[in-house]
Amino acid sequence: MAHQAHAYHMVDPSPWPLTGAIAALLLTSGTAVWFHFHSLTLLTMGNILLLLTMYQWWRDIIREGTFQGHHTPPVQKGLRYGMILFITSEVFFFLGFFWAFYHSSLAPSPELGGCWPPTGIITLDPFEVPLLNTAVLLASGVTVTWAHHSIMEGERKQTVQALTLTILLGFYFTFLQGMEYYEAPFTIADGVYGSTFFVATGFHGLHVIIGSTFLAICLLRQIQYHFTSEHHFGFEAAAWYWHFVDVVWLFLYVSIYWWGS
Amino acid sequence: MAARLLLRSSIRAATTCRAAPFPILTRGMAAGGIPTDEEQATGLEKIVMKAAQQGADPYSMLKPKEYAGSKADPHLVPSITTKRIVGCVCEEDNTAVVWFWLHQGEAQRCPSCGSHYKLMPHELPH
Numbered sequence: 001m002a003h004q005a006h007a008y009h010m011v012d013p014s015p016w017p018l019t020g021a022i023a024a025l026l027l028t029s030g031t032a033v034w035f036h037f038h039s040l041t042l043l044t045m046g047n048i049l050l051l052l053t054m055y056q057w058w059r060d061i062i063r064e065g066t067f068q069g070h071h072t073p074p075v076q077k078g079l080r081y082g083m084i085l086f087i088t089s090e091v092f093f094f095l096g097f098f099w100a101f102y103h104s105s106l107a108p109s110p111e112l113g114g115c116w117p118p119t120g121i122i123t124l125d126p127f128e129v130p131l132l133n134t135a136v137l138l139a140s141g142v143t144v145t146w147a148h149h150s151i152m153e154g155e156r157k158q159t160v161q162a163l164t165l166t167i168l169l170g171f172y173f174t175f176l177q178g179m180e181y182y183e184a185p186f187t188i189a190d191g192v193y194g195s196t197f198f199v200a201t202g203f204h205g206l207h208v209i210i211g212s213t214f215l216a217i218c219l220l221r222q223i224q225y226h227f228t229s230e231h232h233f234g235f236e237a238a239a240w241y242w243h244f245v246d247v248v249w250l251f252l253y254v255s256i257y258w259w260g261s
Numbered sequence: 262m263a264a265r266l267l268l269r270s271s272i273r274a275a276t277t278c279r280a281a282p283f284p285i286l287t288r289g290m291a292a293g294g295i296p297t298d299e300e301q302a303t304g305l306e307k308i309v310m311k312a313a314q315q316g317a318d319p320y321s322m323l324k325p326k327e328y329a330g331s332k333a334d335p336h337l338v339p340s341i342t343t344k345r346i347v348g349c350v351c352e353e354d355n356t357a358v359v360w361f362w363l364h365q366g367e368a369q370r371c372p373s374c375g376s377h378y379k380l381m382p383h384e385l386p387h
Contacts, residue, residue, distance in 0.1 A: 005341050005385055007309055007320035069304020074322060156294025230298045231306075 007072040009064065016057035023049035058217075062234070066226045076233055083237045087244050090207070094248050097203065098255060101196040105260055112191065116260065121193045122185040123261040129180050130257045133173055137246045140169035144215070144239050151222070154229045163219045166242070170212035177205055197256060204248055211245045214238040308386050319386055330376030335368045339383035347371075347378055 004010065026046030033042050065071035071079070105116040113119030124130060147162035181198075188198040218235045221227060227235055302310050312319050321339070328336045338345055343365040348358040351374035359373045368379040 003385070005320065005383075007305065007322050067303070069302060069306040072306050072309045072320070072322075151295060154293035154295040154297070159295065225296060225301075228296050228298045228301050231302070 007074050009070040009072070009075045011064070014057070014060065016053050016060070019049055020053040020057070023047075023053055062221070062226065065234075066221075071231070071233070076231070079233055079237070083240060087240060090244065094200070094203070094251075097196070097200040098251065101200060101256060101260070104192045104196060112193075116193075118191055118193050121190065124180065124184065124257065126253070126257040126261050129176055130253055133176055134249065134253050136169050136173045136176070137249050140166045140173070141243060141246045143169065144242050148235065148239055151227055151232050151235060152229055156222075159222055160219065163215060163222060167212055167215050167219060170208060170215065170242075174205065174208055174212070177201070177208075200252060200256060204245070204252055207245050207248065211238070211242045214241055312386065319384065330378075332368070332377055335377035335379040337381045338363055338378055339381050340365075341383050341385055343380070345380060349374065349376060349378075351376070 023046050026042050026049060028046075030040075030042030030044075030046045033039055104112075108114055108116045108118065117123050143162050143166040147159050147166060150156075150158035150162055186194050186197070188194045215238050218227075218238045221234060298306075298310060309320060309322070326337070328334050330336050336347075338347060340363075344362050346360060347363045348360050349371040350358055351371065359371055361369070361372065363369055363378050363380050365380045365382075368377045370377055
């Protein structure tokens with residue numbers, strides 16, 4: 001054990017920040033090369049390096065916290081602040097796309113026919129699959145809360161059941177949304193309606209996939225006894241992220257699907 | 262991979278349930294299957310937890326105790342060596358902090374406001 005007079009974690013030197021930065025360089029330059037020269041090499045290398053970095057960096061954090069006991073109360077507090085700040089930054093990310101949507105839809109330009117939805121756009125019925133999607137995500141919010149209470153009460157079987165159900169609901173949402181995308185009567189190229197619709201819901205869908213993945217990792221960790229009934233911050237972070245994804249959907253549903261139809 | 266893990270853990274769960282009575286081996290099974298910090302905490306987290314249960318704060322996580330600062334009730338300053346730097350904010354909201362080394366032995370006084378400070382040996386769990 002390190003001889004320190006404080007409860008903070010002085011992290012060992014690690015190569016993952018460097019590999020992450022290299023991955024960022026490869027992804028950005030790779031995207032530009034793909035656009036101009038049609039080659040996917042750099043982009044592919046960047047993606048592989050990104051996946052390796054994420055896997056190894058987060059695996060190391062799990063080792064440091066769960067197996068080595070470095071996550072003392074002040075360290076955990078820092079991790080909480082970190083997750084909250086990250087989610088806040090994501091809120092601002094989505095705020096931009098909502099701004100774009102409201103900018104174009106509150107005062108529709110003459111090119112659109114002066115109306116919203118624009119002339120010629122056949123919108124999706126908000127009371128069909130989008131409403132089902134809303135119910136699915138709200139239900140998944142309930143199941144993830146059930147899972148959390150099960151962990152705190154030391155109920156292993158219920159935790160696994162509730163967490164699995166949450167992930168399945170997440171997959172169901174993604175599947176339904178995929179079907180909607182396939183069957184939609186408009187595309188991303190259909191003026192500003194298409195752009196705002198698919199960029200906002202598309203980024204939301206990506207966040208659902210990220211959230212589902214985070215929850216799945218938590219399920220694996222829970223099965224492997226990583227979490228205790230008092231200390232399970234990885235799960236809490238995943239649950240916070242999942243609730244955020246749910247809230248973004250509610251705003252999307254009300255703004256774009258319902259008001260915007 | 263998840264399916265293999267689920268299969269492995271369910272086999273393990275089925276067999277341990279039959280071999281029941283040892284609470285250590287069943288890892289919190291008695292309580293429902295999820296371990297507690299008491300059973301599973303390790304490293305510095307465990308040291309901090311054990312100390313807190315005894316009412317001790319070896320890593321100075323809590324706010325320091327308040328003292329009058331008089332000769333009879335000096336500020337007690339914990340230190341792992343024989344001296345520690347003290348910064349005295351003589352009056353509330355003062356922006357000029359008075360810094361000085363506090364040495365082991367007799368209580369020293371702040372050169373500005375005269376509050377008494379005494380070095381106290383502080384043990385670290387190793």
